[in-house]
Amino acid sequence: LAKTTQPISMDSYEGQEVNITCSHNNIATNDYITWYQQFPSQGPRFIIQGYKTKVTNEVASLFIPADRKSSTLSLPRVSLSDTAVYYCLVGDGGWGGYNKLIFGAGTRLAVHP
Amino acid sequence: SAVISQKPSRDICQRGTSLTIQCQVDSQVTMMFWYRQQPGQSLTLIATANQGSEATYESGFVIDKFPISRPNLTFSTLTVSNMSPEDSSIYLCSVGETGSGEAFFGQGTRLTVV
Numbered sequence: 286l287a288k289t290t291q292p293i294s295m296d297s298y299e300g301q302e303v304n305i306t307c308s309h310n311n312i313a314t315n316d317y318i319t320w321y322q323q324f325p326s327q328g329p330r331f332i333i334q335g336y337k338t339k340v341t342n343e344v345a346s347l348f349i350p351a352d353r354k355s356s357t358l359s360l361p362r363v364s365l366s367d368t369a370v371y372y373c374l375v376g377d378g379g380w381g382g383y384n385k386l387i388f389g390a391g392t393r394l395a396v397h398p
Numbered sequence: 399s400a401v402i403s404q405k406p407s408r409d410i411c412q413r414g415t416s417l418t419i420q421c422q423v424d425s426q427v428t429m430m431f432w433y434r435q436q437p438g439q440s441l442t443l444i445a446t447a448n449q450g451s452e453a454t455y456e457s458g459f460v461i462d463k464f465p466i467s468r469p470n471l472t473f474s475t476l477t478v479s480n481m482s483p484e485d486s487s488i489y490l491c492s493v494g495e496t497g498s499g500e501a502f503f504g505q506g507t508r509l510t511v512v
Contacts, residue, residue, distance in 0.1 A: 319500075321501075326505075326506070326508075327503075327505060327506070328402075328490050328492070328502075328503025328504055328505055328506055329441070329501075329503050330503070331500045331501060331502075334500070370440075372440070385429075385431055385443055385446055386431070386443070386492070386494075386501055387443060388433075388440045388441040388442075388443075389440060390440050391440050
């Protein structure tokens with residue numbers, strides 16, 4: 286399983302766009318990139334998953350360059366309720382099946398008024 | 399999607415005792431996973447619970463300390479045995495959805511050992 290590196294913490298203000306970048310230099314051909322969000326006292330929640338280029342859903346966008354050695358989670362116009370820990374995971378958990386998830390340290394995002 | 403119910407949601411236990419945590423899923427799943435999350439830390443995978451076979455433990459976790467049962471495709475239990483204060487943590491159950499790559503987590507069991 287590829288190791289991931291992401292900033293320990295980030296600060297932002299309401300209404301701003303937040304971009305969290307994750308490095309995964311050893312990503313394998315079969316690996317997908319998945320982001321989870323965790324609020325205090327709750328289990329992680331799936332945000333978005335991608336393999337290459339750009340993926341967008343109602344919550345976020347995920348940008349993956351051609352070499353796939355990094356990815357960027359983009360949260361548009363954050364609000365106070367987006368304050369959470371965001372985890373970037375890489376593994377063979379995509380459409381071919383599901384394997385165990387290994388969590389890194391995550392990025393603690395604090396959104397200020 | 400899958401809905402996961404964990405019981406108990408929290409407990410305070412005496413050292414030396416054991417606690418069994420239950421995880422119930424509203425659909426049949428092949429694999430279930432147990433995680434531990436210590437205060438302010440990330441999640442650490444304890445083991446993968448397979449139906450019909452013994453659980454597969456990650457490095458640093460052993461069956462004697464964390465026995466797991468998986469009697470059917472919708473249910474699993476994790477027991478924290480002979481507890482010490484170092485076992486105080488949140489324990490989470492998770493399942494995966496084949497075909498989507500999305501994992502679902504229970505709300506967790508907050509364990510305090512005194």
